[in-house]
Amino acid sequence: MIRKWIVMLLMMIGVTLISGCWSKKELTDLALIAAFGIDLDKEGRYVGTLQIVNPSNVAGSQQPGGGGGQGTAVSVLSTTGDNLDEVSRRASTKISRRLYYAHANVIVISEKLAKKEGINSILDAFDRDPEFRNTATLVIARGTKSADICRALTIIDKIPANKIIKTLKTTENRWGENIFTNIQDVMKSLVSDGKEPVITGIQLNGDPRQAKNLENLQVSSPEAILQTNGLGVFKDGKLIDWFNGKRARGVVWILNKIKSTDVNINWREKKDAIAYEVIREKTSVSATMKNGNPRMSIHVRAEGNIGEARAPVNLTDPGVLKKIEKVLKKEIKHEIQDAVQAAQKNKADIFGFGEAVHRSAPDEWKKMKLDWNDKYFPKLKVNVKVEAFVRRTGLRNKPYSSNIGK
Amino acid sequence: MEKAKLSAYQLFVLVLLFELGSAILVPLAIDVKQDAWLAILLGMAGGCFLFLIYLCLYYYYPNIPPAIYMQKIMGKAIGRALALLYILYFTYLASRVLRDFGEMLVTFAYPDTPMFIVNALLMMAIVYTISKGIEVLARAGELLFVLIYLLAITGFILIVVSGLIDINNLKPMLEEGISPVIKVVFTQTLYVPFGEAIAFTTILPYLNNPKKARVTAISSLWLSGINLALAMAINISVLGVDLASRSQFPLLSTIQSIQVADFLERLDVFFMLALIIGGFCKIGVYLYAAVSGAASLFNVKKPSKLVYPIGLVVLIVSLAIASNFAEHLKEGLQVVTILMHFPFQVIIPLLLLFIAFLKNRKKTG
Incomplete structure (x- = not known):
């Protein structure tokens, strides 16, 4: 009889322990990153810009401001650090939730960073981290800071990162002047002796200050809009030219x-x-x-x-x-x-x-x-x-x- | 020896799951870059040859476990010492596979969980299975075999459909000539995973139809070799040589690359299932080999009593053998191959076969 009870007890303990509460991540404790922008500041440190989805403002009607919520679909914040891991962890001083990268689909690298320092050394963090996916898209912020690209709000698609991806895919399929490159492709070309990468450029037409305003979306023709433009040509990991x-x-x-x-x-x-x-x-x-x-x-x-x-x-x-x-x-x-x-x-x-x-x-x-x-x-x-x-x-x-x- | 009977099909399934076990998850033979698949196939051919040696020994003593026939062949003292060494060898390999398993899970799925917990949970399931006997493991294998093939076929179709395969990544073939491939075959793929099938010498005596042992085991080795070669070829053609060789788990990276129709993506769970099924079967077979060896060496009537202590040893050794993953892999590739796999899989069986041959010739002559 005692034996039966012990077995019963063990099973109960097993059920409570195994059911997966060890590293639980509650949805309300996560900040879903949609896009990650990387810039260089004046001292040569990295500035990471995180585009974080506001779930309550995405749900509901398509019109901004109506239905789901009053605010913007994404919130954006920037932090600095000497490497990307530091950037990401320091961001915790500004946001209440744990940053969750599994849905980060767009990496934006500023033109200045791509020209000056190159991309040879910055992709490792994305490659190594098990949470981050190698299928994320890489784009170059052409002519602006990548922070401005991440901050820009977009029409039709509420989450700007989705807009960038869909635009890239659509224009690759319909027009063919830009290509959709993910981190894995870029790293393959960087490592290969016989191939150099090309990465699509994305630019902000209009005033960056306008772009992050919700009012920008409430007119039929927004003052500022994101657009793919040209292919960035790389050599030895550095951006050397644009093909248009x-x-x-x-x-x-x-x-x-x-x-x-x-x-x-x-x-x-x-x-x-x-x-x-x-x-x-x-x-x-x-x-x-x-x-x-x-x-x-x-x-x-x-x-x-x-x-x-x-x-x-x-x-x-x-x-x-x-x-x-x-x-x-x-x-x-x-x-x-x-x-x-x-x-x-x-x-x-x-x-x-x-x-x-x-x-x-x-x-x-x-x-x-x-x-x-x-x-x-x-x-x-x-x-x-x-x-x-x-x-x-x-x-x-x-x-x-x-x-x-x- | 417990009273159990295995069918030929069950042996086939167990050998297959055992071979695929951890080998399909790690960058096998990546030292020869795009020719890895060739090294695996050649290793498989060599592995079949090794298994024929074990089978010959089995046919000399069809109903006796290896721990006993070693004593018959080599005499009491040496035979016992050898049997003891084999028990230690199987225990150690079980803990190595367990460590692989734990490291993989902790690296990509449970970063905050201590490895002890992960390993202990799997070990509990395995110890329980083995304590119920080899038939239970074999029947579990039959179920898992269907599951793992469904997964593999689905995964394969998804990879093809998403257009990831670039055959050009497998070219040029034999860039450095055939010699590096041969070298990798004789230093790596021959032993891991194919020579490791020596653990099945402890299971062969349970076969209900000993005549079928040869055909079954060899065809299972063939199928597993082809599967492994195909998996590695797909990994390289999807990821490219560079990324495949930098990946700790290339199969995971391959599966993560799948993107079909914008919603079939992030299928990491495929990898998880393959990992757990493979780990379960491989550790199970090793643990069984160690337990049954110990039972026949020390004349323990109920082998299941030995499962718990040896299982605990496997668990603790799995945590103690290396302080980090890199050290663990390095040991596996360099130390274990030369000091353990080569003598235990090649030299000792050959020696045993030679002496058994002489003794049996004397008897008949």
Whole structure:
């Protein structure tokens, strides 16, 4: 009988001990970090800016101020420290809750920090911490402090960090001048001898003081708005250049990350008369050795539709479509070559050509890898081959403009 | 020896879970970078060869536990000493696996919990299982086998679907030639995890159909080797060589990279389950090997009485063997391999087989 009671007692103790109250974290004791911004102050110390979600102000109606709560969807605070762990722990002097990083999806690094000190040494804390996820997105605050990016309130998406991520994803999918890079990708490129990272820049259009005001959201056209802009080119962990517009898209073409985009071509003297929508694209990069020198070949295969035709053009004629395809090839090839030349001028192999050489000629690569960026990459011969196919022309064949005045 | 009967399927399942145990969680053979999968497959081939040695010994003495047949082969004194050494070896390995298990859980899931608590909880479950006998462990294994394969297949599909696999990360193959791979095979993968199957020598006598032992065990080793190689190849193709080699637990990083359709992500629990199932089976088999060895060496009628003291020893040793994780890993890769795995998995069995062969030839001749 006693034995039974002892077993019973042990089971009770087991149930209470095992049920997981040891390191419990109550939701009301956590501060959910949505974004983390890093700046340098004048003394060269890190300033960490934490964007913390106010759950009660996120729930409820979509209009700011209505329904859920009166305040802003996020609260932002900054602290300084000599490293990021210190920054994070010192922040506890300003906030009542334990900082919780499992949902930190955006890391913003200021342009100044990326240029001056580089990003080689600051990512370790994110990589090492088990709570933090390597799939968080990395962006560069272009032209402003990253604190200003973190403080800016946004329309449509209430949590600014979500807005940044969604904008990045959408623009990568629809337009293709920016790419969505997470910490893991960036670290892979930083470590690799044959590839340098590119990171999307995000800028604040307008007055930073306006951006953090709730009133900024209560007008139809906010005074200050966050926007992705350009690709930051890195070398040895430091930001050295920005690629914008078509040049940035050239980079994205080579990285095989174009999902869909719009390419304009001229038609019979009319500038940008035909818009071609890429719907499918595949780029393959390969390296061959010739007389001890590496040679790259880039093969782009794009499929798409005609999205707009502002000039009279007979789209029912396959011969015309062939002609359009020919012009398209030239246009895309031009974008790619421009990106390659610009990168070669910067002596930064952002395309991973070195990795392609490593794969195809591992023995020669050993000799080249130490001064790949400075010696071999700038002189690299790159052969670009583009195939572009017009598959469909939308609901209409000839544009209505071809029938005007007939 | 307790009265128990195992079917061939149960042996298959136990060997498989034992082999996958902790090996699938750690960066196995990462010293040869993108060729790790090859080193694992070669290690598996060598491991099968080692297991054939153990099987030959088993077929000489099909119904006798190793602690007894060692005495028959080597004589009373030496045989007993050897059996004692093997008991210590299995106890130590059990505590090493327990330490691995505790370190992993404490590192990524329970940062504020003392390792003693984590280890003690798992050890309680294992000690209870083993005290109920080997059949219970085998039946638990049958259930867990289904679970772990469901997890593995789901995980595999999710990794493929989220487009994470970049085969280019596995190129160039054999960058430094074949010799580093061979070196890693003979210093690492041959012993851990494949040679470790020597613990099954204590379980083989319970088979209800001894003829099937060879086919079952070898096919199980094959399947586990292929699984491990595939897992490591996926880890490297997802993470890249650099990140995979910097990860304490590459499989965890791989699983954390999964992002499907914006909501299937952060599936760390897959890793947790694999970790606990694998740890449970591997420590269980080792503990059983130590307990049954001790029972037959010291003529203890009820082996289950020995489970509690030896389990306690395993628990305490698991905390005492190293003061930090790095030290623990270093010991495992350098000291244990040379001083323990090589003699206990290769030299002594070979010697035993040689003498057993001579003795049995004399008998028949």
